[in-house]
Amino acid sequence: MHGARRGYEVVGMKTVAAVLHEQGKPWDIVEIDLDGPKDHEVLVRFHAAGLCHSDEHVRSGDSRGRVPMVGGHEGAGIVEAVGNGVDRVAVGDHVVCSFIPVCGTCRYCQTGRSSLCNKGLNAGIGCLPDGTFRFHENGQDIGGLCCLGTFSERAVLSEWSVTKVPEDVPFDVAALVGCGVTTGWGSAVYASGVRAGETVVVVGIGGVGINAVQGARMAGARDVIAVDLVPFKLEMAAKLGATHTFGDYDEVREAVKELTWGQGADHVILTVGVMTREVVDFGIELTGKGGTVTITGIPVMGDMTIVQNSAAITGWQKRIQGTIFGSANPLYDIPRLLGLYKAGDLKLDELITRRYQLEQINQGYQDMLDGKNIRGVVIFDA
Ligand SMILES: NC(=O)c1ccc[n+]([C@@H]2O[C@H](COP(=O)([O-])OP(=O)(O)OC[C@H]3O[C@@H](n4cnc5c(N)ncnc54)[C@H](O)[C@@H]3O)[C@@H](O)[C@H]2O)c1
Ligand SMILES: [Zn+2]
Numbered sequence: 001m002h003g004a005r006r007g008y009e010v011v012g013m014k015t016v017a018a019v020l021h022e023q024g025k026p027w028d029i030v031e032i033d034l035d036g037p038k039d040h041e042v043l044v045r046f047h048a049a050g051l052c053h054s055d056e057h058v059r060s061g062d063s064r065g066r067v068p069m070v071g072g073h074e075g076a077g078i079v080e081a082v083g084n085g086v087d088r089v090a091v092g093d094h095v096v097c098s099f100i101p102v103c104g105t106c107r108y109c110q111t112g113r114s115s116l117c118n119k120g121l122n123a124g125i126g127c128l129p130d131g132t133f134r135f136h137e138n139g140q141d142i143g144g145l146c147c148l149g150t151f152s153e154r155a156v157l158s159e160w161s162v163t164k165v166p167e168d169v170p171f172d173v174a175a176l177v178g179c180g181v182t183t184g185w186g187s188a189v190y191a192s193g194v195r196a197g198e199t200v201v202v203v204g205i206g207g208v209g210i211n212a213v214q215g216a217r218m219a220g221a222r223d224v225i226a227v228d229l230v231p232f233k234l235e236m237a238a239k240l241g242a243t244h245t246f247g248d249y250d251e252v253r254e255a256v257k258e259l260t261w262g263q264g265a266d267h268v269i270l271t272v273g274v275m276t277r278e279v280v281d282f283g284i285e286l287t288g289k290g291g292t293v294t295i296t297g298i299p300v301m302g303d304m305t306i307v308q309n310s311a312a313i314t315g316w317q318k319r320i321q322g323t324i325f326g327s328a329n330p331l332y333d334i335p336r337l338l339g340l341y342k343a344g345d346l347k348l349d350e351l352i353t354r355r356y357q358l359e360q361i362n363q364g365y366q367d368m369l370d371g372k373n374i375r376g377v378v379i380f381d382a
């Protein structure tokens with residue numbers, strides 16, 4: 001007990017949220033009902049929520065998702081109440097959401113791979129780990145994307161879905177570490193295992209890819225080649241650690257050949273907004289012997305994006321792999337990356353291109369699709 005308000009004192013409330021009622025339609029801003037926290041759950045008042053492309057995949061129908069659904073899986077705020085038995089956080093703590101819960105006891109959590117926690121299985125349904133819902137509208141259950149739903153003033157979350165962070169970190173940058181920052185950084189540092197002196201290509205410089213650039217640089221890569229179709233993205237990549245930037249695939253082919261004396265890249269990290277076969281083929285082509293292709297971006301459901309004759313993959317011993325949450329461990333890496341931010345090593349303020357009110361969320365996503373933002377962030381008025 002941390003002098004916390006107990007869950008049974010919080011009987012329920014209203015909250016304004018961005019809800020997806022039908023895939024393919026815009027987010028609706030509506031007032032909905034929110035239950036109080038049950039055992040091992042916390043009530044969080046959000047201060048900021050990041051606009052990741054994965055929510056857009058669910059909105060557009062690229063990805064499967066149960067509706068109605070409160071969007072948002074990057075969020076930071078303050079714990080306002082806790083249910084019985086909560087011991088990870090207390091009332092008043094500043095927290096960042098983890099888009100994969102960390103139960104601590106499944107085989108993946110127990111082996112240092114908590115980005116694979118078995119409790120992540122309800123992400124697209126949006127219920128809490130016990131299978132029930134805390135958001136409701138006219139008596140109907142509403143999910144929260146990734147068991148979160150950060151596009152809401154308040155949400156009730158499993159204590160497994162929150163990580164305590166220092167109070168002096170601004171909420172807007174903290175929110176981004178709940179997905180985009182950690183996913184990109186970890187795609188380079190953990191999944192690819194970038195080492196000093198290597199040549200790394202990052203394809204797609206959004207809120208995820210820009211952090212793969214930062215991670216590759218921090219891990220000591222000699223060449224960090226950023227690829228995007230939007231010039232503004234390449235300017236940002238150059239500011240945050242890319243040694244070379246290109247908007248044209250043939251120029252990338254040429255540069256990788258020159259820089260590596262024909263051997264190919266050590267690592268190619270694919271972080272485009274919508275993964276395609278063309279991008280995967282390009283990544284495999286750029287990779288040299290013993291190199292890795294890391295697929296972080298998500299395709300349209302059902303699209304065949306890995307279609308290759310495997311002889312060269314075998315003979316050149318290439319590794320093609322996926323990564324979720326950058327293969328990071330949320331409880332360890334979220335505070336760690338915020339520590340790197342405080343030390344000035346990891347740039348986070350620079351990632352926020354525009355801030356929005358919740359009511360402007362559809363505009364925020366349009367700006368993302370138009371290539372105007374590294375990251376857009378929703379700010380909730382206090
Ligand atoms: N694996 C995970 O754990 C995880 C976590 C978060 C996001 N994601 C996925 O990662 C992807 C990136 O997310 P984001 O939020 O950074 O998206 P974003 O829309 O902010 O950025 C995508 C970038 O890719 C660029 N791009 C698009 N097509 C391209 C192409 N053919 N070649 C080069 N560049 C291209 C765009 O210009 C944009 O800059 C999405 O698919 C998202 O769903 C995966
Ligand atoms: Zn995300």
Ligand SMILES: [Zn+2]
Nearest residue numbers: 103106109117
């Ligand atoms: Zn687990």
